[in-house]
Amino acid sequence: xxxxxxxxxxxxxxxxxxxxxxxxxxxxxxxxxxxxxxxxxxxxxxxxxxxxxxxxxxxxxxxxxxxxxxxxxxxxxxxxxxxxxxxxxxxxxxxxxxxxxxxxxxxxxxxxxxxxxxxxxxxxxxxxxxxxxxxxxxxxxxxxxxxxxxxxxxxxxxxxxxxxxxxxxxxxxxxxxxxxxxxxxxxxxxxxxxxxxxxxxxxxxxxxxxxxxxxxxxxxxxxxxxxxxxxxxxxxxxxxxxxxxxxxxxxxxxxxxxxxxxxxxxxxxxxxxxxxxxxxxxxxxxxxxxxxxxxxxxxxxxxxxxxxxxxxxxxxxxxxxxxxxxxxxxxxxxxxxxxxxxxxxxxxxxxxxxxxxxxxxxxxxxxxxxxxxxxxxxxxxxxxxxxxxxxxxxxxxxxxxxxxxxxxxxxxxxxxxxxxxxxxxxxxxxxxxxxxxxxxxxxxxxxxxxxxxxxxxxxxxxxxxxxxxxxxxxxxxxxxxxxxxxxxxxxxxxxxxxxxxxxxxxxxxxxxxxxxxxxxxxxxxxxxxxxxxxxxxxxxxxxxxxxxxxxxxxxxxxxxxxxxxxxxxxxxxxxxxxxxxxxxxxxxxxxxxxxxxxxxxxxxxxxxxxxxxxxxxxxxxxxxxxxxxxxxxxxxxxxxxxxxxxxxxxxxxxxxxxxxxxxxxxxxxxxxxxxxxxxxxxxxxxxxxxxxxxxxxxxxxxxxxxxxxxxxxxxxxxxxxxxxxxxxxxxx
Amino acid sequence: xxxxxxxxxxxxxxxxxxxxxxxxxxxxxxxxxxxxxxxxxxxxxxxxxxxxxxxxxxxxxxxxxxxxxxxxxxxxxxxxxxxxxxxxxxxxxxxxxxxxxxxxxxxxxxxxxxxxxxxxxxxxxxxxxxxxxxxxxxxxxxxxxxxxxxxxxxxxxxxxxxxxxxxxxxxxxxxxxxxx
Numbered sequence: 018x019x020x021x022x023x024x025x026x027x028x029x030x031x032x033x034x035x036x037x038x039x040x041x042x043x044x045x046x047x048x049x050x051x052x053x054x055x056x057x058x059x060x061x062x063x064x065x066x067x068x069x070x071x072x073x074x075x076x077x078x079x080x081x082x083x084x085x086x087x088x089x090x091x092x093x094x095x096x097x098x099x100x101x102x103x104x105x106x107x108x109x110x111x112x113x114x115x116x117x118x119x120x121x122x123x124x125x126x127x128x129x130x131x132x133x134x135x136x137x138x139x140x141x142x143x144x145x146x147x148x149x150x151x152x153x154x155x156x157x158x159x160x161x162x163x164x165x166x167x168x169x170x171x172x173x174x175x176x177x178x179x180x181x182x183x184x185x186x187x188x189x190x191x192x193x194x195x196x197x198x199x200x201x202x203x204x205x206x207x208x209x210x211x212x213x214x215x216x217x218x219x220x221x222x223x224x225x226x227x228x229x230x231x232x233x234x235x236x237x238x239x240x241x242x243x244x245x246x247x248x249x250x251x252x253x254x255x256x257x258x259x260x261x262x263x264x265x266x267x268x269x270x271x272x273x274x275x276x277x278x279x280x281x282x283x284x285x286x287x288x289x290x291x292x293x294x295x296x297x298x299x300x301x302x303x304x305x306x307x308x309x310x311x312x313x314x315x316x317x318x319x320x321x322x323x324x325x326x327x328x329x330x331x332x333x334x335x336x337x338x339x340x341x342x343x344x345x346x347x348x349x350x351x352x353x354x355x356x357x358x359x360x361x362x363x364x365x366x367x368x369x370x371x372x373x374x375x376x377x378x379x380x381x382x383x384x385x386x387x388x389x390x391x392x393x394x395x396x397x398x399x400x401x402x403x404x405x406x407x408x409x410x411x412x413x414x415x416x417x418x419x420x421x422x423x424x425x426x427x428x429x430x431x432x433x434x435x436x437x438x439x440x441x442x443x444x445x446x447x448x449x450x451x452x453x454x455x456x457x458x459x460x461x462x463x464x465x466x467x468x469x470x471x472x473x474x475x476x477x478x479x480x481x482x483x484x485x486x487x488x489x490x491x492x493x494x495x496x497x498x499x500x501x502x503x504x505x506x507x508x509x510x511x512x513x514x515x516x517x518x519x520x521x522x523x524x525x526x527x528x529x530x531x532x533x534x535x536x537x538x539x540x541x542x543x544x545x546x547x548x549x550x551x552x553x554x555x556x557x558x559x560x561x562x563x564x565x566x567x568x569x570x571x572x573x574x575x576x577x578x579x580x581x582x583x584x585x586x587x588x589x590x591x592x593x594x595x596x597x598x599x600x601x602x603x604x605x606x607x608x609x610x611x612x613x614x615x616x617x618x619x620x621x622x623x624x625x626x627x628x629x630x631x632x633x634x635x636x637x638x639x640x641x642x643x644x645x646x647x648x649x650x651x652x653x654x655x656x657x658x659x660x661x662x663x664x665x666x667x668x669x670x671x672x673x674x675x676x677x678x679x680x681x682x683x684x685x686x687x688x689x690x691x692x693x694x695x696x697x698x699x700x701x702x703x704x705x706x707x708x709x710x711x712x713x714x715x716x717x718x719x720x721x722x723x724x725x726x727x728x729x730x731x732x733x734x735x736x737x738x739x740x741x742x743x744x745x746x747x748x749x
Numbered sequence: 750x751x752x753x754x755x756x757x758x759x760x761x762x763x764x765x766x767x768x769x770x771x772x773x774x775x776x777x778x779x780x781x782x783x784x785x786x787x788x789x790x791x792x793x794x795x796x797x798x799x800x801x802x803x804x805x806x807x808x809x810x811x812x813x814x815x816x817x818x819x820x821x822x823x824x825x826x827x828x829x830x831x832x833x834x835x836x837x838x839x840x841x842x843x844x845x846x847x848x849x850x851x852x853x854x855x856x857x858x859x860x861x862x863x864x865x866x867x868x869x870x871x872x873x874x875x876x877x878x879x880x881x882x883x884x885x886x887x888x889x890x891x892x893x894x895x896x897x898x899x900x901x902x903x904x905x906x907x908x909x910x911x912x913x914x915x916x917x918x919x920x921x922x923x924x925x926x927x928x929x
Binding site: 408411414417706712726733734 | 821822824825829836838839869873875879883887888892899
C-alpha cells in the first residue's frame with residue numbers, strides 16, 4: 018500500500034522534470050541559432066581538387082607560384098624591372114597543388130612513398146644501384162628495405178646525397194622533399210616533379226637539364242623550372258658553403274631564376290601541355306632497359322667484350338613490348354588514381370595492398386595483371402582493353418601452377434646463359450655520354466629464372482609456404498668494401514674507401530661521361546686495400562654527409578637550423594640539431610656508424626674476403642654476399658616467340674635455359690667468377706627433370722601405344738555394346 | 750576437391766571388397782572358363798595389370814590423397830607404367846570379349862553381375878583414362894580443353910581404381926566352381 022502511494026507521487030514529478038528539460042533544450046537551441054557564432058573560426062577544409070572529369074584534356078593556362086605561394090611575374094621586355102620581381106623557382110607543390118589540392122594524397126604513390134615505413138612496398142622492384150668503377154662497388158640500395166638491399170642511411174648516404182646521386186631519374190618528393198639534411202638548405206627540396214611524367218610536349222621539358230641541375234649544380238628546387246624552359250638559373254647551390262644562411266649577406270650568391278617572358282601571356286599565365294595519361298616516352302626516361310646480350314664475343318663467353326658496344330648498338334633489332342606494338346600505352350595497365358599508387362600488375366598485388374592496415378584497395382586491380390587481364394579472376398571478368406583469351410594449345414595446365422606468365426613471355430628470349438642488361442636507373446641511360454661499353458658497370462644479368470611466391474620472395478619448390486612459381490628476374494651480385502662486426506657486414510661508402518689512400522692500388526676514377534667495365538682485381542690488390550682500410554684512421558664525416566632522420570610531417574622547405582654538433586656523428590635521430598644552450602651539457606657524441614668499425618672485408622662474386630692470419634686473402638661465406646633479384650615484367654614477347662612455342666623440348670631437354678642456363682657470379686676478383694645453372698640458383702635438384710626430359714625422344718612410342726590401346730578398347734566396347742543390343746541381353 | 754575424391758576412391762576401393770566378403774562370398778561362382786579360375790597367360794596379364802595399376806595409383810591418387818602433387822619422380826613412375834597398364838588392360842579386354850562371346854554362345858553366364866559390371870567399368874574407364882591422357886599430349890586443345898581432359902582423366906581413373914580393386918579382390922579370392 019505504501020509502495021503504491023509513493024509510485025503515484027513519483028510519476029507526475031518525473032513527467033514534470035522531463036517536460037522542463039525539453040523546454041530548456043529547445044530554448045537554448047533557438048537562442049544559439051539566433052545568435053551569431055562566437056566560437057573561434059576553424060579553418061575550413063581545403064577545397065576539393067578541381068577536376069573537369071572530361072576525357073578532353075584541360076588546357077593548363079595557369080599562373081605559376083613560388084615556394085611562398087607568390088605568383089611569379091617576369092619583367093617583360095621594355096618594362097622596368099620591379100624591385101620585387103620574383104627570382105625564386107617555381108614550386109610545383111604550390112603551382113599544381115593550388116587546384117590539385119590532393120597533393121598530400123599523391124605522396125602516397127609508389128614514386129614518393131619509398132621512405133614511409135608503413136607504406137606497402139610490394140614485391141621487390143628495381144633498386145637504386147650505387148656504382149663506382151674505381152672501387153668496384155655495385156650495391157643495391159632501397160629505402161623500402163627489400164631483402165638483400167641496403168637502406169641508403171645504413172651505408173652513410175643521407176637523403177641529400179641520395180638525391181644528388183639518383184635524382185636524375187627520380188621524380189622527387191617523399192624523403193627527398195622533406196629531408197632535414199644540412200645541404201638541403203642550400204639545394205632546396207627536391208619536390209614532386211609533376212611535369213617529368215605529365216608533360217605531353219617533349220619539346221617543353223628537358224629531363225637532362227633537370228638531371229644536370231640536380232647532380233652537378235645541386236639546384237634541387239630549381240631543377241624543374243629549368244627543365245620546363247621557364248627561365249635560366251644563375252648560380253650553383255654546390256658552391257655554397259655549409260654555413261650558408263639564406264637570410265645572411267651571402268644570400269645573393271644563392272641560385273636565382275631569370276624567367277623567360279615569352280613563356281608568359283599578357284595575364285602572366287603559362288601554358289603547360291600536360292595530360293593525365295602519361296605517354297610511354299615519359300615512362301621510358303626512367304624505365305628503359307636495353308639488353309646488350311653477349312655481343313662482341315664469340316658467343317661462348319658469358320661476358321661481352323670489355324670495351325665494345327656492339328650490343329648497345331644492336332638495339333635497332335629489338336622489338337618493343339607486344340602491347341605497345343598493338344597500340345597500347347604503359348598506363349593502360351599501370352594505372353593509378355589520385356593517390357598515384359600505380360598498379361604494378363603482378364599476381365598478389367591486391368593481397369599485398371590489402372595487407373596494409375586500413376587499406377581498401379580496389380579489387381579490379383587484380384584484373385590488371387597478365388592473367389587477370391587475359392583470363393579474369395574468380396570474381397572479375399577479364400578481357401580488359403580487348404585482351405584476347407590465350408589458347409595455350411597443347412600446354413598442360415600444370416604449367417600455370419609452376420610458371421608465371423612472364424616466365425615464357427617476358428624479357429629477352431632465354432639462351433644458354435644470361436645476358437647483360439643496362440637500365441636507365443642503373444646506367445644513366447638518357448643522359449649524354451662519351452662512351453658506354455656493353456659491360457659497363459654495374460653488372461646486371463637477365464633472365465635469371467627464380468622460384469618466388471606471390472610476394473616475390475624466393476621459395477623452395479616444395480615449401481610449406483605459398484607455392485612458388487618460376488619467374489624471370491634481373492639480378493645483381495653485390496660488390497663492395499665493408500666492415501664486419503659480429504658477422505654483420507656493412508658496406509663502406511666508396512669515397513671513404515678512396516679516402517683510405519687506395520687510389521694507387523685501385524686505379525683512377527674514370528671520367529664522368531665514360532661508362533666502362535670495372536677491371537678485375539687481383540687477390541694481392543684486395544689484400545693491400547684491406548690492409549689500408551685496417552690502418553686508416555676513423556673516418557671524418559663532413560657535416561653535409563651526416564644522416565638526419567627524415568620527418569615527413571615537416572614542411573617542404575624545412576631545413577636544419579645549424580650544422581651538426583660533431584663531425585664524427587654520422588647518424589643521429591634528431592630531426593633538427595639546434596646549437597646547445599650554454600647551460601645545457603652537450604649531448605654525448607653519437608656512436609660511429611657501422612661501416613666505420615669492424616674488420617675490413619671485400620664482398621664480390623657471392624664470396625666475402627678478409628685477411629687471413631698469414632696476410633693472405635681468405636674467402637668465406639656471409640649472408641651479405643647474397644645477390645638481389647627483381648622480376649622482369651617487360652618487354653612482353655608475342656605468343657610465337659614465347660618459351661615453349663616451338664615445343665616441349667624448349668624446356669624439357671638437356672641444356673634447356675630455364676634449368677641449365679648459366680648464371681655467373683660476376684666477381685670483381687680475377688678468376689673468381691663462378692658459373693651456376695638456373696636450377697642451382699633455385700637450389701633444386703635436376704635428377705627427375707633430366708630423367709623426364711630423357712623420355713621425350715620416346716614420347717612418340719608412348720603416344721603410339723596409347724592410341725593403339727585406346728582404339729582396341731573402343732572396338733571392344735563397341736563390339737560388346739552391339740552384341741548386347743543385337744542379342745537384347747540387356748533387356749532380360 | 751581432388752583430395753576429397755581421392756580419399757573417397759581409396760575408401761571405396763577398400764570398402765567394396767570388404768562388403769563383398771561380408772555379404773556375397775558364399776554365393777560366388779568361378780570366374781573364367783569352367784576348367785580354370787584363370788588361364789596361365791591371362792593370369793600373368795592380370796598380375797602385370799594389377800601391379801602397373803597399383804604403381805600408377807600410388808603415384809597419383811595416393812599423392813593427391815595425402816595433399817601432395819604428382820610431380821618429379823612420381824610423374825616419371827606414372828608415365829613409365831602407363832604404357833604397360835594400357836597394353837595389359839587392352840589384352841584383358843580382348844580376352845574378356847572373346848570369353849564373353851563364347852559364354853554367350855553357350856548360353857552360359859559364368860560371371861556374376863557385380864564382376865561383369867566391374868569389368869565393364871574397368872574397360873570403359875581405362876578407355877577414357879588412356880584417351881584423355883593421349884589427347885592432352887597433343888596440340889589440339891587449349892587450356893580449357895586441357896582442363897576438361899585432365900578432369901576426365903582424373904575422374905575416370907578414380908572410377909577405374911575402385912572398379913579394378915573390386916575386380917582384383919574377386920579374382921584373388923576366387924574358388925573353383927563345384928560344378929567344374
